[in-house]
Amino acid sequence: MIRLLAICLILVVGDASAQQKALVNTGKSKYAKLSSVDMGDVTWTNGFWADRFKVCRDTMIPNLWRIYTDAKVSHAYRNFEIAAGLDTGSHQGPPFHDGDFYKLFEAVASMYASTHDPKFDALMDKTIAVIAKAQRADGYIHTPTIIEERKNSGKEKAFNDRLNFETYNLGHLMTAACIHYRATGKTNMLKLAIKATDYLYNFYKTASPELARNAICPSHYMGVVEMYRTTHDPKYLELAKNLINIRGLMDNGTDDNQDRIPLRQQTQAMGHAVRANYLFAGAADVYAETGDTTLIHTLNLMWNDVVNRKMYITGGCGALYDGVSPDGTSYNPNDVQKVHQAYGRDYQLPNFTAHNETCANIGNVLWNWRMLQVTGEAKYADVMELALYNSVLSGISLSGRSFLYTNPLSYSDELPFNQRWSKDRVGYIKLSNCCPPNVVRTIAEINDYAYSVSDKGLWFNLYGGNTLTTKLKNDAEIKLSQITSYPWDGKISISIDQAPDKATSMFFRIPGWSKDAIIKINGTAVNQVLSPGSYAEIIRNWKTGDKIELNLPMPVTMMEANPLVEETRNQVAVKRGPVVYCLESADLEKGQKVFDIALSAQNELKPEMITIDNSPIMSLTGKADVREENSWKNQLYKPVTSPKQNAANIRLIPYYAWGNRGHADMETWIPLDR
Numbered sequence: 253m254i255r256l257l258a259i260c261l262i263l264v265v266g267d268a269s270a271q272q273k274a275l276v277n278t279g280k281s282k283y284a285k286l287s288s289v290d291m292g293d294v295t296w297t298n299g300f301w302a303d304r305f306k307v308c309r310d311t312m313i314p315n316l317w318r319i320y321t322d323a324k325v326s327h328a329y330r331n332f333e334i335a336a337g338l339d340t341g342s343h344q345g346p347p348f349h350d351g352d353f354y355k356l357f358e359a360v361a362s363m364y365a366s367t368h369d370p371k372f373d374a375l376m377d378k379t380i381a382v383i384a385k386a387q388r389a390d391g392y393i394h395t396p397t398i399i400e401e402r403k404n405s406g407k408e409k410a411f412n413d414r415l416n417f418e419t420y421n422l423g424h425l426m427t428a429a430c431i432h433y434r435a436t437g438k439t440n441m442l443k444l445a446i447k448a449t450d451y452l453y454n455f456y457k458t459a460s461p462e463l464a465r466n467a468i469c470p471s472h473y474m475g476v477v478e479m480y481r482t483t484h485d486p487k488y489l490e491l492a493k494n495l496i497n498i499r500g501l502m503d504n505g506t507d508d509n510q511d512r513i514p515l516r517q518q519t520q521a522m523g524h525a526v527r528a529n530y531l532f533a534g535a536a537d538v539y540a541e542t543g544d545t546t547l548i549h550t551l552n553l554m555w556n557d558v559v560n561r562k563m564y565i566t567g568g569c570g571a572l573y574d575g576v577s578p579d580g581t582s583y584n585p586n587d588v589q590k591v592h593q594a595y596g597r598d599y600q601l602p603n604f605t606a607h608n609e610t611c612a613n614i615g616n617v618l619w620n621w622r623m624l625q626v627t628g629e630a631k632y633a634d635v636m637e638l639a640l641y642n643s644v645l646s647g648i649s650l651s652g653r654s655f656l657y658t659n660p661l662s663y664s665d666e667l668p669f670n671q672r673w674s675k676d677r678v679g680y681i682k683l684s685n686c687c688p689p690n691v692v693r694t695i696a697e698i699n700d701y702a703y704s705v706s707d708k709g710l711w712f713n714l715y716g717g718n719t720l721t722t723k724l725k726n727d728a729e730i731k732l733s734q735i736t737s738y739p740w741d742g743k744i745s746i747s748i749d750q751a752p753d754k755a756t757s758m759f760f761r762i763p764g765w766s767k768d769a770i771i772k773i774n775g776t777a778v779n780q781v782l783s784p785g786s787y788a789e790i791i792r793n794w795k796t797g798d799k800i801e802l803n804l805p806m807p808v809t810m811m812e813a814n815p816l817v818e819e820t821r822n823q824v825a826v827k828r829g830p831v832v833y834c835l836e837s838a839d840l841e842k843g844q845k846v847f848d849i850a851l852s853a854q855n856e857l858k859p860e861m862i863t864i865d866n867s868p869i870m871s872l873t874g875k876a877d878v879r880e881e882n883s884w885k886n887q888l889y890k891p892v893t894s895p896k897q898n899a900a901n902i903r904l905i906p907y908y909a910w911g912n913r914g915h916a917d918m919e920t921w922i923p924l925d926r
């Protein structure tokens with residue numbers, strides 16, 4: 253029976269080696285302009301991402317695996333063991349703990365694709381055997397329910413609560429299984445995911461409309477489409493389309509859950525930002541397969557709303573911890589709907605209390621990556637890169653061992669109330685550990701985002717020291733190597749190590765912040781306009797040994813916000829290339845306070861490499877003005893005093909690196925002086 257199942261699976265999914273093995277597999281998606289190179293085709297060699305990848309391999313993954321398999325700290329794995337009947341006890345941890353574990357599993361699978369370390373393979377096989385035992389015969393798997401079912405307690409029932417996390421967990425199982433299959437060629441995890449997806453398909457055929465809306469943090473939209481891409485089973489695409497269509501059809505939906513009105517009728521991003529961004533990413537996946545123009549129309553509205561009015565300068569999403577949606581059906585305060593961890597109103601972007609959950613910022617990357625694949629437009633790569641370097645990386649310490657759930661733009665010890673979530677990095681976020689495995693899987697997978705391919709050729713999305721060995725869409729082989737200190741320096745040197753034998757286009761991303769970019773081929777500047785925020789297409793008969801040099805100048809730039817963002821009026825944020833900077837108390841002289849520092853717009857900050865916690869980092873140093881406003885105690889207002897000009901030596905560090913030198917005050921938006 254098992255052999256028969258295995259044979260059937262091979263027939264259904266085909267041979268992994270003959271199929272594109274991309275992280276997000278749009279290789280056969282009719283409405284995606286771009287597709288990814290296979291996992292393992294890009295190897296970081298030196299520089300920024302090579303450094304982060306090494307920490308991910310050697311510390312982030314082993315550390316989190318240790319935490320998740322130590323039941324004294326986390327029950328993530330123990331829950332599966334109990335559900336499998338291999339141990340006794342009760343479920344512990346949040347209802348989305350299974351999904352957390354699948355995300356970590358996905359990180360291991362992605363790391364295996366790059367390293368082929370047999371230790372990772374053996375670890376995954378051992379784990380899959382336990383997950384398989386925990387799964388019900390009908391395909392359902394959610395350890396809080398399975399454990400109670402084993403006890404016959406009658407306490408938990410499958411899909412009894414539309415606000416439960418079953419589909420979120422199942423979605424991560426699907427994604428992890430597709431990636432495991434593509435990385436290893438093995439079907440042991442995929443079999444479990446096929447059973448689970450079939451269960452979900454059958455459930456949605458018969459479920460009450462109320463329960464059919466179960467869609468908290470809908471990772472399963474992406475998961476189900478990826479299952480379709482892996483198995484080519486049309487019922488999975490039908491399921492994905494239905495999941496979107498059933499939203500907003502009941503009369504008790506909420507703006508928090510983006511289902512008060514149907515998705516296609518929504519005109520602005522609202523509610524819980526993780527849920528919103530996962531929904532948008534999943535809808536983009538459905539568009540890539542179906543070409544449903546009503547979906548891309550809505551996604552364009554959402555994207556413009558987020559990027560032009562609701563996103564932080566760090567790419568962070570979700571301004572509010574708690575708020576209300578004034579868009580509900582009534583003005584009666586009793587009826588006003590609560591939103592949480594949510595997008596704010598237009599231009600409502602507070603700094604101290606910014607929620608910006610790491611998962612929402614990762615959702616921003618997932619969404620923009622899919623928009624980039626669909627359209628080939630560089631503006632999506634710009635947002636993706638912004639989020640990665642700033643509000644995603646800020647979610648994990650430089651050491652790879654501690655985490656932030658929220659990513660505020662300022663922190664002060666003098667703020668006289670406790671915010672709900674720690675602003676200090678912690679090793680284990682007890683109530684909400686969704687972010688740590690999410691950021692770890694993302695860092696394990698950034699090499700998969702570096703390039704894309706299209707019918708015309710090769711696309712350079714993210715720069716970093718790496719080698720690429722891949723096949724273009726026409727099966728032509730290409731090998732190249734990239735040397736750069738990006739994002740600390742805009743010089744990128746690319747050598748073609750094996751060229752295709754036909755004329756081929758290469759598309760070099762010119763970031764939106766990059767003015768006066770230059771591309772030289774074998775020492776000669778390319779004579780074409782290189783517009784910021786576009787891909788520069790260069791078509792030629794490339795030869796082995798060709799050298800391409802990009803220079804993307806990255807001067808220190810003072811940024812200001814739209815004046816409707818009242819929290820940042822008369823303040824500046826400092827950016828250099830894609831990296832946003834902040835000021836932390838650890839870099840000030842004794843007695844000086846972060847919030848007394850002011851910058852002039854003409855400030856000449858100079859780049860200077862430093863090391864924090866063994867991580868090389870480009871800091872910016874210079875002079876700043878100091879306001880003597882140390883006596884705010886019991887005062888809300890007072891007359892203005894003149895700042896002392898150039899009275900402080902300051903050092904700014906990249907925002908993502910804040911909070912790595914102990915507890916500190918921090919700000920990203922700094923008052924503008926003169």
Ligand SMILES: [Zn+2]
Nearest residue numbers: 609611686687
């Ligand atoms: Zn999270």
